[in-house]
Amino acid sequence: MLEKTVAELSKALRSQEVSSVELTQAYLEKIAAVNERLNTYITTCDELALKQASKADQLIADGNQNPLLGIPIAHKDIFCTKNIKTTCGSKMLENFVSPYDATIVSKLNKAGAVTLGKTNMDEFAMGSSNETSYFGSVKNPWDTSKVPGGSSGGSAAAVAADLCAIATGTDTGGSIRQPASFCGVTGLKPSYGRVSRWGMIAFASSLDQAGPISKSAEDAAILMNVIAGPDNLDSTSSRTPVVDYTLNLNDSLYGLKIGVPKQHFTEGLSADVEESIRLSLKEFEKLGASITQVDLPNNHLSVPAYYVVAPAEASANLSRYDGVRYGFRCDNPIDLEDMYMRTRSEGFGSEVKRRIMIGTYALSAGYYDAYYQKAQKIRRLIKNDFDAAFETVDVIVGPTSPHTAFSLGATTDPVKMYLEDIYTIAVNLAGLPGISIPTGFGGNLPIGMQIIGKEFAEAKLLNVAHQYQQVTEWHKSKPSENFGE
Amino acid sequence: MAFDKSEVSKVAQLARIKITSDEIEEVESRITEILHLIDQMQSVDTDSIEPMSHPFGGTQILRSDTITEENNRDELQKIAPKVENGLFLVPKVIE
Amino acid sequence: MVWESVIGLEVHVSLSTASKLFSGTASNFGADPNTQANVFDLAMPGTLPVLNEEALKMAVKFGLAIGAQIGKHSVFDRKNYFYPDLPKGYQVTQLDFPTVGKGSISITLEDGSEKVIGITRAHIEENAGKSLHDEFSNESGIDLNRAGEPLLEIVSEPEITSAKEAVAYLKKLHSIVRYLDISDAIMAQGSMRCDVNVSIRKQGENKLGTRTEIKNINSFRFVEKAINSETERQQEIIEDGGSITQETRRYDSTKDITTSMRSKEIANDYRYFPEPDLLPVKIDESYIKSIEQELPELPDIKKDRFMTEYQLSTYDSGVLTSSLEIADYYEIVVKHCQDSKLAANWVTGNLLAMLNQLELDLASSPVRAEDLGCLISRIKDKTISGKIAKTVFDTLINSNLSVDEVIEQKGLKQVTDTAAIEELVMQVIDENPDQVIQLREGKEQVLGYLVGQAMKLSQGKANPSQVSQLLKLKIQ
Incomplete structure (x- = not known):
């Protein structure tokens, strides 16, 4: 039962095949049994979950039709949750209990979803392997010697290991898509502003976006129907009207124009990933789509520009962690300056500190034009590349990551780690939606394909992904019971 | 652009991050490598390009001037490191 | 050597919105510490700003009032620095694209002439x-009630050349924001604050000298004294062959000196960049037009109107329009007495003197405008004399009675009854035989004395011209 999709579970709940309490109990038991090995959850909230589940059961009995009602869900620990710890993977917020709920959390609560707990993540979402978490790395359920990807590694691993039905994640440079790819699940990064950022702890404000990590494109659509939409608490949330994301899932792909960027098939790409993506493109052709090559000439500048914009915004966003009003404060500060310095040095991990310093440097007097402003200009060039490509194609398809999940502890060089996100980062800079879906395996490790859409074309991405999942079984593959050990 | 130890100290001070003398070497070399990656940007001419701060051109929404919040001090200060008489306490601020 | 001061002012006024600039928390003065600080004001993780429409409107109002270009596309920026009273570790302000661009105001100098002072810009920002x-002994307490309150920072061109001009400029700004009803602008409460940039140069030179900035001065009087003290200090240094250090200074009012605030000098690098949590604010022509239509009559226009409509002098019009409260008060008085000049005399004279003496503002004046108007009417309809009117006015200060009740109860009504006056006049003639003879001999100036005696007998209630006429009639 735990391996079922939200769509399937929803039916099972309604037909009284299973109750939400039973389902919740089963997930909690499985988490208790395997979390020590996978380290996917930082916090579980058993009592609250069972309470929500029993309420959901009543509502189901009353005939409430909400498809998420009674569905056990996990939240990335970046979303503020009232009464449940929100750590953001950091010592800085180790004991932080938010006094309010993030908009996405309150929307899902209202829809009747059952919160199982909060998933592990790279500290302040800064990482591509989950190894920067203060609470230790998450292990990839396909092979516990491998990373799950990051920063939403806990959510992706939890979905893959059936430790929840569906999960929330956030994506600033690939943090939903890349772990989805590494863990063999579906992960959608919506267009910038499609989902409210209120209550989502900021990393880089102009890039951050929340989205679903799920077992199918259909499930992602079901979740999007709840979380998408404007929010008066978030000035940057889009006023563009939302659609019913489940409505067009079954549209035919006949006549769909797929663009394949040559920049996504360059030397860094491993052979098994390339092979898998090429085969997937053939599937699309069988479904009636046509494939053409598109050019994203400035793609190679996306990582450099990102590592200015994101750290710059982060350097300011993380200034609030000063030990004054909440969160960690160092012991016995001798004076104010000492309190600031030690609180922030002891409370943040090394990757976070590194990025704060890069951002501070890029904004400092004398460097603003050469770094920050230059990066903002490159950002426009990257956006222009996509705009031009989308004049001739409907979606852009390529690999999500250059290779499958790498070994824990293997990548210690930050620059090498940053280049992991070479295919995903440009999408954030341009604010576009992107989805990663499983398309095969390299050895025993999943491979992910990224589908990029025009702004606010989430429904199209979900349609394309769903159609692919109607003719393939990759998304149904499950890691072994012993997680490859 | 060169990034040396004095820059490390200056930036660390601005960011209020303590870098010990043991760490400074590594911090310097790591950041230098990252700046090397970043400097690839300098190869493109962007003189005529408008900087982009937000993905989509939008307009700021406005909030009506109404009070929607109630005093919730006790609850909010429960999670504060140090509080007395409703004030957040910090080591003495010297002006 | 003749030195000239070059002064520029940065004035912060708190905008009198009900809620804060970016959150729905109340923004009142004097609440218990941290009772007006919600999750956003405390910079809790995940919180975001949304702009208060009223704050924007108030800034635009101010811009229109000073004839400024309104920024059709204004952008908020983050100004980064660490300070315990700055919860986010950055202040949201406007750097390159402020809501209010270049404008100007005119001030009246001591000799009565007008001078135009340029305003570089005015931008919206949040308070700390x-x-x-x-x-506490070794600790400081942080109160964030004020954090996030909307401010308008008004930056002048360095076109002010004396402490007196600086005060005139400040008072004019004060008057404009009060007319617009966008700020209480109470310096003592910090809702109007002023940083002063001062430099000196030899008269006739074009190049600006090195300036110092005096921070956070909290009264008009101290602004004047601080500038004088700082210019003297700079003169002494230069005349002794020294040079001025560009720095931030503080005014110590007890010693009447400025002192260096070295702690503020630690290499501040504010790392401004566009605030990514807010989008550009776009303002269109129709919005500006609609606000323009809501603008009240402003001090300069009101002053001109008072001069023409009420036939007042430039000086009186200036005093009466220096604040909206005085102007409104005056106009109510005029409405009730229909004598603009007498009303001007009473308001600028007795009324303001009384308020000054009692240290009261107009809003708490014990004499209401309606009463003063009525009082003046009673002079005009000869119920009382001007002199008695002063007595009535003084009585009104300490009583709840109406003007007519005071006149009635104290029996101050002017005596116009001919029989009664004749009785008085006869008594005066009887009691002053010598003066009567002198008058008969043609010594006209004695008449005044005799009228005075009659007035005294009547306790001021007799109509003096009637007394005079009757005296002449009886004696000749």
Whole structure:
């Protein structure tokens, strides 16, 4: 039962095949049994979950039709949750209990979803392997010697290991898509502003976006129907009207124009990933789509520009962690300056500190034009590349990551780690939606394909992904019971 | 652009991050490598390009001037490191 | 050597919105510490700003009032620095694209001439909280009630050349924001604050000298004294062959000196960049037009109107329009007495003197405008004399009675009854035989004395011209 999709579970709940309490109990038991090995959850909230589940059961009995009602869900620990710890993977917020709920959390609560707990993540979402978490790395359920990807590694691993039905994640440079790819699940990064950022702890404000990590494109659509939409608490949330994301899932792909960027098939790409993506493109052709090559000439500048914009915004966003009003404060500060310095040095991990310093440097007097402003200009060039490509194609398809999940502890060089996100980062800079879906395996490790859409074309991405999942079984593959050990 | 130890100290001070003398070497070399990656940007001419701060051109929404919040001090200060008489306490601020 | 001061002012006024600039928390003065600080004001993780429409409107109003270009596309920026009363570690302000661009105001100098002072810009920003240092021995207490309150920072061109001009400029700004009803602008409460940039140069030179900035001065009087003290200090240094250090200074009012605030000098690098949590604010022509239509009559226009409509002098019009409260008060008085000049005399004279003496503002004046108007009417309809009117006015200060009740109860009504006056006149003639003879001999100036005696007998209630006429009639 735990391996079922939200769509399937929803039916099972309604037909009284299973109750939400039973389902919740089963997930909690499985988490208790395997979390020590996978380290996917930082916090579980058993009592609250069972309470929500029993309420959901009543509502189901009353005939409430909400498809998420009674569905056990996990939240990335970046979303503020009232009464449940929100750590953001950091010592800085180790004991932080938010006094309010993030908009996405309150929307899902209202829809009747059952919160199982909060998933592990790279500290302040800064990482591509989950190894920067203060609470230790998450292990990839396909092979516990491998990373799950990051920063939403806990959510992706939890979905893959059936430790929840569906999960929330956030994506600033690939943090939903890349772990989805590494863990063999579906992960959608919506267009910038499609989902409210209120209550989502900021990393880089102009890039951050929340989205679903799920077992199918259909499930992602079901979740999007709840979380998408404007929010008066978030000035940057889009006023563009939302659609019913489940409505067009079954549209035919006949006549769909797929663009394949040559920049996504360059030397860094491993052979098994390339092979898998090429085969997937053939599937699309069988479904009636046509494939053409598109050019994203400035793609190679996306990582450099990102590592200015994101750290710059982060350097300011993380200034609030000063030990004054909440969160960690160092012991016995001798004076104010000492309190600031030690609180922030002891409370943040090394990757976070590194990025704060890069951002501070890029904004400092004398460097603003050469770094920050230059990066903002490159950002426009990257956006222009996509705009031009989308004049001739409907979606852009390529690999999500250059290779499958790498070994824990293997990548210690930050620059090498940053280049992991070479295919995903440009999408954030341009604010576009992107989805990663499983398309095969390299050895025993999943491979992910990224589908990029025009702004606010989430429904199209979900349609394309769903159609692919109607003719393939990759998304149904499950890691072994012993997680490859 | 060169990034040396004095820059490390200056930036660390601005960011209020303590870098010990043991760490400074590594911090310097790591950041230098990252700046090397970043400097690839300098190869493109962007003189005529408008900087982009937000993905989509939008307009700021406005909030009506109404009070929607109630005093919730006790609850909010429960999670504060140090509080007395409703004030957040910090080591003495010297002006 | 003749020195000239070059002064530029940065004035912060708190905008009198009900809620804060970016959150729905109340923004009142004097609440218990941290009772007006919600999750956003405390910079809790995940919180975001949304702009208060009223704050924007108030800034645009101000811009229109000073004839400024309104920024059709204004952008908020983050100004980064660490301070315990700055919860986010950055202040949201406007750097390159402020809501209000170049404008100007005119001030009246001591000799009565007008001078135009340029305003470089006015931008919207958020206030910081307050650090309290005295309550604890080794610690400071942080109160964030004020954090996030909307401010308008008004930056002048360096076109002010004396302390007196600076004060005139400040008073004019004060009057404009009060007319617009966008700020209480109470310096003592910090809702109007002023940083002064001062430099000196030899008269006739074009190049600006090195300037110092005096921070956070909290009264008009101290602004004047601080500028004078700082210019003297700079002169002494230069005349002794020294040079001025560009720095931030503080005015110590007890010693009447400025002192260096070295702690503020630690290499501040504010790392401004566009605030990514807010989008550009776009303002269109129709919005500006609609606000323009809501603008009240402003001090300069009101002053001109008072001069023509009420036939007042430039000086009186200036005093009467210096604040909206005085102007409104005056106009109510005029409405009730229909004598603009007498009303002007009473308001600029007795009324303001009384308020000054009692240290009261107009809003708490014990004499209401309607009463003063009525009082003047009673002079005009000869119920009382001007002199008695002063007595009535003084009585009104300490009583709840109406003008007519005071006149009635104290029996101050002017005596116009001919029989009664004749009785008085006869008594005066009887009691002053010598003066009567002198008058008969043609010594006209004695008449005044005799009228005075009659007035005294009547306790001021007799109509003096009637007394005079009757005296002449009886004696000749």
